[in-house]
Amino acid sequence: MKAFILAAGRGERMRPLTDHTPKPLLMVRGRPLIEWHLEKMAAAGVRELVINLGWLGAKIEAHLGDGARFGLRIDYSREGWPALETGGGLHHALPLLGDDAFLLVNGDVFTDLPFAPLLARGLGADEQAHLVLVTNPPQHPRGDFSLLDGRVLDAEPRLTYSGIALLRPALFAGCTPGAFALAPLLKRAIASGLVSGARHEGLWSDVGTPERLVALQ
8 A cells, every 4th residue: 555645834833943844854752753654654564655745845855765765665746835735735646646545644743653554454445534533632622523433423522633544536536636625525525424433542743833842852
């Protein structure tokens, strides 16, 4: 299974750190944040990875190269600036991802979630997405979606979408090129009963502010 890392955003709340360093290259526990994802993907058996580039994207590409030193082959989906948001960025990268389900990871989260069980699970024939949900953090107390018997619902009580998922390209059916968010597509699929999910109880952080970055060190 291929994987995709969302890495095109500017990280406005992380400024001034991201004025000159893209958020995925900020140091977390002694290494760039994105390298934690690459290491875990390779350990889980991922061999092909797509990363979208926007803000300071050339620095990400220069640092990671072709991915060989991580045991990966990296392709880059170059969006320029302004970037295409989460949904638009994924839609733009579909030619690189192919027709099969893929692993999605937001480039600005840090977690101890192992990827191998996700890859082994895959997606059922009646699923367009499988979302990893976590306990609502202080900065997002209302959450996003609920979880009942392994199905994701747009209802109460809510958990927070972790930014980690399995997706099918069919989720983007009918979309046109341009900037748009992923959330409305997920909600459409949830309303049709096409989204499963699981809760991760371990370490997870949205590395969205300098304070949260410090807390991880």
